[in-house]
Amino acid sequence: MAYLTCKDLNIGYEGTPVAEGLSFSVSAGECLVVLGENGAGKSTLVRTLLRLIRPLSGEMLTGDDLGKNEIGYLPQQTEFQRDFPASVEEIVLSGTLPKHPFSPFYGKEQRQTAKANMMLMNVYDMRKKSFRNLSGGQKQRVLLARALCATERLLLLDEPVSGLDPKVTAEFYQLTSDLVKNGIAVIMVSHDLHSALEIATHVLHIGSRKQLFYGTREEYLASGLGKTFEEGGASE
Amino acid sequence: MNTITDSLEMLKLYLQQGFVIRALIVGLLVALCASLLGVILVLKRYSFIGDGLSHVAFGAMAAASVLQLANQNILILPVTVLTAVFLLTYSRKMKLNGDAAVAMVSVGALAIGYLLMNRFKTGPNVSGDVCSTLFGSTSILTLETSDVIFSLIMAVIVVVSFLLFYHKIFAVTFDEIFAESCGMKTRFLNLFIAAIIAVIVVMGMNLVGSLLISALIIFPALSGMRIIGNFKGVVIFSAVSSSFCAVMGVLLSILFGTPVGATIVAVDLGLFLICALLGVVLHRG
Ligand SMILES: Nc1ncnc2c1ncn2[C@@H]1O[C@H](COP(=O)(O)OP(=O)(O)OP(=O)(O)O)[C@@H](O)[C@H]1O
Numbered sequence: 001m002a003y004l005t006c007k008d009l010n011i012g013y014e015g016t017p018v019a020e021g022l023s024f025s026v027s028a029g030e031c032l033v034v035l036g037e038n039g040a041g042k043s044t045l046v047r048t049l050l051r052l053i054r055p056l057s058g059e060m061l062t063g064d065d066l067g068k069n070e071i072g073y074l075p076q077q078t079e080f081q082r083d084f085p086a087s088v089e090e091i092v093l094s095g096t097l098p099k100h101p102f103s104p105f106y107g108k109e110q111r112q113t114a115k116a117n118m119m120l121m122n123v124y125d126m127r128k129k130s131f132r133n134l135s136g137g138q139k140q141r142v143l144l145a146r147a148l149c150a151t152e153r154l155l156l157l158d159e160p161v162s163g164l165d166p167k168v169t170a171e172f173y174q175l176t177s178d179l180v181k182n183g184i185a186v187i188m189v190s191h192d193l194h195s196a197l198e199i200a201t202h203v204l205h206i207g208s209r210k211q212l213f214y215g216t217r218e219e220y221l222a223s224g225l226g227k228t229f230e231e232g233g234a235s236e
Numbered sequence: 237m238n239t240i241t242d243s244l245e246m247l248k249l250y251l252q253q254g255f256v257i258r259a260l261i262v263g264l265l266v267a268l269c270a271s272l273l274g275v276i277l278v279l280k281r282y283s284f285i286g287d288g289l290s291h292v293a294f295g296a297m298a299a300a301s302v303l304q305l306a307n308q309n310i311l312i313l314p315v316t317v318l319t320a321v322f323l324l325t326y327s328r329k330m331k332l333n334g335d336a337a338v339a340m341v342s343v344g345a346l347a348i349g350y351l352l353m354n355r356f357k358t359g360p361n362v363s364g365d366v367c368s369t370l371f372g373s374t375s376i377l378t379l380e381t382s383d384v385i386f387s388l389i390m391a392v393i394v395v396v397s398f399l400l401f402y403h404k405i406f407a408v409t410f411d412e413i414f415a416e417s418c419g420m421k422t423r424f425l426n427l428f429i430a431a432i433i434a435v436i437v438v439m440g441m442n443l444v445g446s447l448l449i450s451a452l453i454i455f456p457a458l459s460g461m462r463i464i465g466n467f468k469g470v471v472i473f474s475a476v477s478s479s480f481c482a483v484m485g486v487l488l489s490i491l492f493g494t495p496v497g498a499t500i501v502a503v504d505l506g507l508f509l510i511c512a513l514l515g516v517v518l519h520r521g
């Protein structure tokens with residue numbers, strides 16, 4: 001069964017729909033790339049999947065015993081975090097909180113989870129460093145390690161490579177695709193069609209208020225929709 | 237040379253007085269609590285909330301004295317707590333910009349408070365009363381033992397809950413959306429923070445007055461952020477430096493006969509400037 005299945009989902013704010021008729025699912029070992037032009041509703045979908053806002057109608061089902069809030073979220077880089085005094089370790093450890101909601105202190109298990117994920121993301125050596133002094137790529141790896149602490153099953157990445165240079169982008173995609181190969185499910189919002197398609201197993205394309213496409217990467221490439229998106233994207 | 241020994245002699249004398257000891261204890265406790273909450277507020281971009289709340293408390297106090305309430309806190313505390321809750325949790329939903337909402341509430345309450353005090357004269361010297369509530373009176377030097385006990389209880393509550401919720405506070409302050417997305421009760425935590433900050437503002441009004449309370453809240457955190465790059469370090473630095481500045485401020489104000497509130501804030505400002513300089517040096521090095 002899939003970790004997450006959406007059936008005829010209508011999303012929007014205060015009764016006003018942004019995108020309608022979204023039907024898709026994500027299972028272990030899949031990477032679903034969500035494409036769409038500006039204002040298509042990608043961020044709205046992210047907020048809905050995180051259960052920060054309710055869907056207007058339709059179903060959102062979790063399977064395989066995936067907890068309701070068991071979703072590791074990698075937010076878009078915000079201005080807000082720029083001067084925040086926090087060490088890498090503090091940030092990654094905070095990802096373990098949801099699994100241990102009632103203990104006021106970090107236990108041994110939580111520290112081990114954090115350590116393992118910092119190693120995996122190659123940020124263990126900089127664990128005492130201040131987050132605000134890291135490069136963009138390093139920051140994303142730290143936030144990915146935090147997301148992995150929250151769950152080893154389903155990750156939701158919101159435009160994870162925006163603002164990164166091509167080399168760092170490639171590294172980040174490599175890390176993500178390794179995770180997918182190890183059986184993690186990933187939902188990734190992206191503007192960057194080309195490289196995102198390299199690691200995608202499935203594509204969800206949202207446009208003009210409705211779902212334009214959902215299917216495997218191969219079907220998407222065959223459909224020719226990617227081309228129209230590129231042209232639309234180029235004129236942005 | 238002589239003046240220094242004289243001053244020390246005088247200080248020794250003062251330190252044997254009960255009222256000085258009480259002022260030191262209360263000043264230290266209020267500064268400690270304000271600095272802990274200040275770290276959260278500065279990082280959440282709510283630096284001005286202390287300012288806004290203290291003006292609301294001022295307005296409520298004016299209303300309370302017009303109503304001739306025996307215990308003014310009965311009105312001041314609930315009004316301030318409700319305003320804090322509104323500002324921290326609901327203003328965003330109502331599409332009010334955070335800082336605009338705070339500024340609006342702040343000047344509104346200030347104006348109404350002054351109007352009330354002026355219209356229904358409660359004492360012979362209205363502008364004197366207003367001035368002392370805005371800039372802090374000498375009332376810190378006339379504290380009762382009950383005031384000390386009250387601030388002690390308050391400080392214990394603040395420090396203990398800060399320790400208990402420390403990691404959750406970090407998570408919510410650093411990235412509220414992430415915290416909420418993995419099911420943390422961010423609403424509850426925000427309400428809790430709002431309530432505590434309101435109580436601290438009301439406590440701090442006696443100490444430094446309502447114009448200067450936000451200094452106690454923001455300066456220690458800002459100083460810490462200049463030179464320290466992790467959350468725990470900033471929290472510890474703020475707590476320690478804020479307590480130190482409060483004690484220094486009270487002592488200096490006694491020695492030189494300066495207003496207590498303004499002196500404490502001046503010491504805080506001095507420390508901030510030192511930290512800002514250090515920060516520049518550290519970044520270069
Ligand atoms: N909080 C909100 N309340 C009401 N409407 C909103 C809100 N946020 C976004 N919208 C509207 O919803 C629509 C979809 O916005 P959304 O942010 O989901 O698009 P997006 O696909 O993420 O675009 P982008 O590529 O620019 O990030 C837009 O028309 C936007 O104006």
Ligand SMILES: [Mg+2]
Nearest residue numbers: 039042043044
């Ligand atoms: Mg978006």
